[in-house]
Amino acid sequence: MSLNKQSIIDCQNLSKTYFISEEIKTEVLKNVSFSINKEDFVAIMGPSGCGKSTLMYLLGCLDISTSGKYFFDKVDVSTFSNDQLANFRKNEVGFVFQNFNLLSRSTVLRNVILPLVYAEVPREEREERARIALNNVGLDESHFQHLSNQLSGGQMQRVAIARALVNNPSIILADEPTGNLDSKSSRAILSSFQKFNQQGQTIILITHEQYVADYAKRIIYLHDGKIIKDKRTR
Amino acid sequence: MKFNDLFQEVFISILSNKTKSSLTVLGIVIGIGSVVAMMSIGQGAKISVQESIQSVGSNLLVIYPGAQKNIGMNISGGRGSAQTLSQDDADAVENEIDFIRTVAPEISKRYQVTAKGTNTNTSIIGTTTSYSQVKNLEMDVGSFISEQNVKSLSKIAVLGPTTRDDLFGEGVDPIGQKIRINRINFTVIGLTEAKGGTGFGSQDDIIFIPISTAQRYLSGDDYVSGINVQVQNEEYMTAIQEQITKLLLDRHNISNPQLADFSIMNQAAILNTMNKVTNTFTIFLGAIASISLIVGGIGIMNMMLTTVTERTREIGLRKAIGSKNKDIHLQFLTEAIVLTFIGGIMGIIFGVLVSFGINHFTATTTSISMFSIILAFSVSGVIGIGFGYYPAKQAAKLNPIEALRYE
Ligand SMILES: Nc1ncnc2c1ncn2[C@@H]1O[C@H](COP(=O)(O)OP(=O)(O)OP(=O)(O)O)[C@@H](O)[C@H]1O
Ligand SMILES: [Mg+2]
Numbered sequence: 001m002s003l004n005k006q007s008i009i010d011c012q013n014l015s016k017t018y019f020i021s022e023e024i025k026t027e028v029l030k031n032v033s034f035s036i037n038k039e040d041f042v043a044i045m046g047p048s049g050c051g052k053s054t055l056m057y058l059l060g061c062l063d064i065s066t067s068g069k070y071f072f073d074k075v076d077v078s079t080f081s082n083d084q085l086a087n088f089r090k091n092e093v094g095f096v097f098q099n100f101n102l103l104s105r106s107t108v109l110r111n112v113i114l115p116l117v118y119a120e121v122p123r124e125e126r127e128e129r130a131r132i133a134l135n136n137v138g139l140d141e142s143h144f145q146h147l148s149n150q151l152s153g154g155q156m157q158r159v160a161i162a163r164a165l166v167n168n169p170s171i172i173l174a175d176e177p178t179g180n181l182d183s184k185s186s187r188a189i190l191s192s193f194q195k196f197n198q199q200g201q202t203i204i205l206i207t208h209e210q211y212v213a214d215y216a217k218r219i220i221y222l223h224d225g226k227i228i229k230d231k232r233t234r
Numbered sequence: 235m236k237f238n239d240l241f242q243e244v245f246i247s248i249l250s251n252k253t254k255s256s257l258t259v260l261g262i263v264i265g266i267g268s269v270v271a272m273m274s275i276g277q278g279a280k281i282s283v284q285e286s287i288q289s290v291g292s293n294l295l296v297i298y299p300g301a302q303k304n305i306g307m308n309i310s311g312g313r314g315s316a317q318t319l320s321q322d323d324a325d326a327v328e329n330e331i332d333f334i335r336t337v338a339p340e341i342s343k344r345y346q347v348t349a350k351g352t353n354t355n356t357s358i359i360g361t362t363t364s365y366s367q368v369k370n371l372e373m374d375v376g377s378f379i380s381e382q383n384v385k386s387l388s389k390i391a392v393l394g395p396t397t398r399d400d401l402f403g404e405g406v407d408p409i410g411q412k413i414r415i416n417r418i419n420f421t422v423i424g425l426t427e428a429k430g431g432t433g434f435g436s437q438d439d440i441i442f443i444p445i446s447t448a449q450r451y452l453s454g455d456d457y458v459s460g461i462n463v464q465v466q467n468e469e470y471m472t473a474i475q476e477q478i479t480k481l482l483l484d485r486h487n488i489s490n491p492q493l494a495d496f497s498i499m500n501q502a503a504i505l506n507t508m509n510k511v512t513n514t515f516t517i518f519l520g521a522i523a524s525i526s527l528i529v530g531g532i533g534i535m536n537m538m539l540t541t542v543t544e545r546t547r548e549i550g551l552r553k554a555i556g557s558k559n560k561d562i563h564l565q566f567l568t569e570a571i572v573l574t575f576i577g578g579i580m581g582i583i584f585g586v587l588v589s590f591g592i593n594h595f596t597a598t599t600t601s602i603s604m605f606s607i608i609l610a611f612s613v614s615g616v617i618g619i620g621f622g623y624y625p626a627k628q629a630a631k632l633n634p635i636e637a638l639r640y641e
Contacts, residue, residue, distance in 0.1 A: 062554060062634045083558050090556020101551045101638065105250040117239045118556040163555070 008170060008202055009036040009059060014068035016054050028054045030225040031068065036171075036204065041197040043205045043216035051225045052206045053098075053175055059204065060093045060173045061085045073170070090118055094164030096174035100156045104149035108134070108159050111148050115167045133162040137192060154185035161189070171202040178212055190215040235561040244568045251541075258537040259577040262617070265527030266581025266610045267588060272523040273606035274589035276516025278599035283508045287501065289429060290437070291369045293335070293468050294501040295475055297327070297461040297482070301495060317457040318495040321449070323482060324461045331477050333466045338365040339458040341448045347401065347441065349413045354400040358415055358441050360448025366426075368464045369437065376409045376424030384444040389451075391415070392424040394440035415441070418451050471502040520606075524613070530577070531617035538570050538625035549629050550637025563630035570622020571615070578614035582607055 016029040028051040036042050044052050057063040058070065061077060064085075070077045072092065080088065089095075094115075102111050112130035121129065134144060137158040143151060148159060157177060164172050174193070178186035194215055197203050205216055213219045214233065221229035248255045300316035324339035341360040346353060365371070366378040374395065383390055393401070393408055402408050408422045420443060429437040449456050463478065465471050475498050482496055483489070542549070549562055589600040 057635055060554070062638075083560075086553065086556055086558040089554060095554050097554075097638070101547060101554075103548055103551070106246065110246070114552075115555040117243070118235060118552075118561070120236055120239075 006037045007035040008038045008073055009034075010069075010071040010074075011035070011059075012069040012071075014055075014058060014065045014070060016051070016058060016063070017066045028225050029058070029065070032222075032225070032227055033068075034220060034227060034230065036202070039197070039200050039202055041193070041203045041205070041215075041217045043207055043213035043219045044222055045207055045210070045213045045219055046222035048208060050222045052208070052222055055222065056173050056175050056204070056206050059171075060095055061088045062095075090115070090167070092170045094167065094169035094172045096157070096160050096164045096172065096177045098176035098179045100153075100160045100180075102148040102156055102159055102163075105147060107145050108139070108148055108151070109144045111159055112163045112166050115163060119167050121167075129166055130162070133166040134159070136165065136196075137162045138188070153180050154182075154189075157181060157185070157189060161192070165196065165201075171204060172196070173204050173206075175206045176208070177205070178207070186212070235557065235564070240561070240564055240568060241572075243565055244572055247545075247565075248569060248572065254537060254541075255573060258534055258573050259580065261530035261533035262527075262574050262577025262614060263530075263581040263584050265523070265530035266578050266614050267584035268523040268526050269520060269610045269613070270582055270585025270602065270606050271588040271592070271600075272519035273516055273609075274585070274600040274602045275592065275598060276512065276519045277601040277603050277606070278593070279515055280509060280512035281601050282599045283512055284505060287505055287508065289370065290501075291462070291464065292501070293465040293471060294368065294499075295463040295465060295471060295478065296499040296501075297323075297463065297478065298497050298499065299457070299459065299495065300497065301493075316495065317455070318486070319458050319461060319482075321445070321456040321458060323485060324458060326481060326485060327461060327463060327478055330481060331474060333470045333474060335464040335466045336364040336367055337464075338362050338368045338462040339445060340365065340460050340462065341445060341453055341457070342459050343452065345416050345452070347397070347413055347415050349401040349411060352401050354397065356394075356397050356400070356439055356441055358443060358448065358452065360443050360445040360452065362445055364464075365442065365462065368462045371429075371437070372427040374425045374427045375407060376422070378424055378426075379442060379444050384446050387446045387450055388444055389418065389420045389447060390423045390443065391420040392426060392442040393422055394426050394438040394442075395428040396439035397441055398425055400439075413441075415443070416452055468502055471500055475500050520609075527610075527613055527617070531574075531621045534570055534574060534617060535621035535625060537573075538566060538622055539628070541569075542566065542625050542629040545629075546632060546637045546640035549632050550634050550640065553632075553634035554638065559630040562632075563626050566626035566629045567619070567622050570626065571618040574614045574618030574622075578611050581614070582610060585610070 012033050013031045014029055014033070015027070015031055017025050017027045019025045032055065044055060046052055058065050061080070065078065072088070077088065103114070109127065109130055112133055113126045116126045116129060131144070139155060139158045139162065143155060148156060151159065157180070161177070178189055181189065190212060193203055193205065205212070207213050217234040218230070218232045220227055297319060299318040321339060324337055328334065328337040338361055342357050344355055344357050346355050361379065362384055363379055363381050371378065376392070378392055379390070391413060398406065398408050401413060402411065408425055411422045413420050413422060463474070465474050478498060479491065479494065483491060483494060486495055488494060552562060586602055589602050592598050593600040
């Protein structure tokens with residue numbers, strides 16, 4: 001078996017089945033195979049319930065597949081232990097969630113510092129790096145000491161993106177990052193994704209809206225747990 | 235995750251929910267505080283019992299004439315009435331038994347005593363010089379009976395403070411005054427310091443005269459109503475008690491110890507019995523207090539469990555950004571331990587203050603022992619670990635996806 005030289009992600013026949021009880025089970029992903037190159041900007045698109053989030057959890061090692069193989073940077077991830085998975089998430093992935101998932105009782109700065117704490121980045125570097133990340137996503141300095149639940153949706157999403165970027169992950173996995181935003185802030189966020197991608201950041205963007213997917217360089221269409229179309233736009 | 239980072243995370247989350255944290259701490263403070271305070275009451279009782287037993291003298295064996303009664307508290311009114319112990323018995327004990335510091339025989343009987351126009355009925359103790367040592371008597375003014383006084387059958391008397399008050403009035407210096415006991419004139423040469431009433435009869439309402447004088451002029455024979463034996467070392471008391479019993483049985487030609495015509499009160503034995511009683515008392519109080527400690531512990535567990543549910547999404551997020559199960563486990567466990575630790579320290583301070591308060595504002599004596607503090611502290615440590623472990627484990631086990639989806 002040969003893996004593409006440029007690829008960072010290689011999935012072969014990935015399946016995910018949820019077992020709700022002995023009899024009832026839902027096959028969410030059915031033998032999905034694809035590769036994603038380094039420094040690419042890929043959108044995964046499909047209707048609600050088709051398994052996009054499930055796929056993202058597998059790619060981000062938040063969950064493990066029922067069958068199939070997942071190579072990340074040529075390494076088989078399916079055999080990882082819990083601690084190895086945790087290390088993988090710490091070092092390789094930056095997540096942006098649809099519902100932000102910020103620590104509401106912590107300040108903006110603290111939220112962005114947190115991944116650096118787990119990554120054991122030296123104390124004195126942390127705040128500086130968090131500030132740089134926040135500046136990169138265009139959040140005003142005046143908000144840095146606010147509690148994150150005192151921000152608007154657009155601001156929260158910027159903080160979430162800064163948090164995903166701060167530890168220089170190999171890939172960014174963004175699940176409907178603009179789902180809760182108006183079109184103006186959506187466009188601003190998506191433009192900044194394009195900017196990060198031009199700087200060499202690999203990004204996987206999950207969405208159910210065509211105009212969002214159009215910001216990406218490649219679109220993978222998912223339907224009912226299968227890839228039905230895969231097209232490069234740029 | 236580094237240790238200081240762990241602590242920072244713990245303090246951030248404790249501080250970000252002050253109300254809940256302080257309520258949890260309060261439960262522990264009350265628990266630990268009441269254990270410390272209750273045990274200090276028990277300890278205080280123990281110490282005041284010990285002090286009042288020891289105030290009549292330390293390492294004391296007292297031989298009484300008359301048959302064995304209840305072991306220990308042999309202080310009935312009939313003491314000294316049987317005429318079975320003599321001056322010779324006292325001398326024999328002093329001469330033949332080792333490791334005795336001193337022996338003070340005594341004759342006691344109540345007499346009518348008069349001084350210039352006043353009179354009182356009080357107990358007259360005929361005894362020797364060593365009595366003041368055996369019974370820890372301190373002189374207020376003048377001196378106690380000397381060996382010379384005993385040898386020369388001096389008609390001198392040493393008054394207890396209550397007797398002085400009755401005969402001459404409070405605060406009057408009685409030295410050199412004359413009193414009449416049983417129509418015989420005595421000169422007062424000393425006044426003892428007040429000791430306060432104790433379980434063994436007042437040492438204050440009393441007159442001491444030389445034993446020889448008492449035998450010659452008051453009782454007319456050489457029987458004694460008690461022999462006080464002070465042993466050199468507490469450890470020897472039981473052994474010496476046995477030796478004295480043997481010696482006296484021999485001297486009185488009695489072969490069956492059941493028929494002994496004397497009895498020996500062992501102060502160490504009484505102390506032991508009393509200590510057992512007060513220890514039980516202390517344990518009892520501690521047990522009551524530990525109920526509140528357990529309630530406090532369950533409070534911690536409850537708080538940690540609700541915290542885990544409330545913070546499920548946070549746990550999911552922490553896992554998504556790379557925290558290991560171990561980090562989550564440690565964070566929640568440390569949170570519980572830090573809360574109990576803070577509660578423990580504050581509880582000890584609270585308990586010590588309550589104990590001082592009780593000591594100061596009520597008649598109850600309290601004494602804080604290091605043991606109760608160490609006990610309270612280790613119990614709070616165990617509570618922190620014990621009641622914090624399960625919720626922490628639950629938190630660590632959560633699947634990151636399910637935790638993130640949690641509503
Ligand atoms: N933990 C689970 N247990 C059982 N079934 C699940 C679980 N998670 C997801 N599913 C099912 O898997 C299917 C795909 O879910 P998924 O969240 O991946 O969809 P999605 O494409 O992200 O949809 P949306 O656009 O609405 O977010 C759904 O039918 C859902 O019911
Ligand atoms: Mg989804």
